[in-house]
Amino acid sequence: MFEIQKRGDESIPLIRELTFQVWPQTYASILTTEQIDYMLNMIYSAESLKQQISKSGHQFIFAYENQEPIAFASYSPLPDEPAVVKVHKLYCLPQTQGKGIGKKLVEYIVADVKKSGVTQLEVNVNRHNPAKSFYEKLAFEVIREEDIDIGNGYFMNDYVLRKPI
16 A cells, blocks of 8 residues: 655654665765765754754655655745745655656645645756656756755756646
């Protein structure tokens, strides 16, 4: 059985557990081990996640299959564009990728935010990440490229994609 649940900051240990199973494998061919470690510490420390939830308003949802967590996503409105919701994270365990779980997470987000007047979803994807094609299949389109200085000499070299909802 498959279900999606929205959870709060009590889910921080679960977010970290899933991330550490997904990130190294997902980004090994795109980023150096040092950059992966740096970003994991910067974005996925317990304190950083707590700030994302409490101060930045990130909503976290989790996909469960037979009551086992297999994927998660986070999203929040863009502060300067309230009609746009940014999908900050969307990760599925490697053995579950390609089974439609990511699509179901996006559909859940659309249903959740549409009722509040949101008209578009936005997501950043590393320019070398094959996940770009996943988003394009869901009608996201590249609107620009952006290079984000994340410190320590590292950059996120991303496409920014949007989808009308």
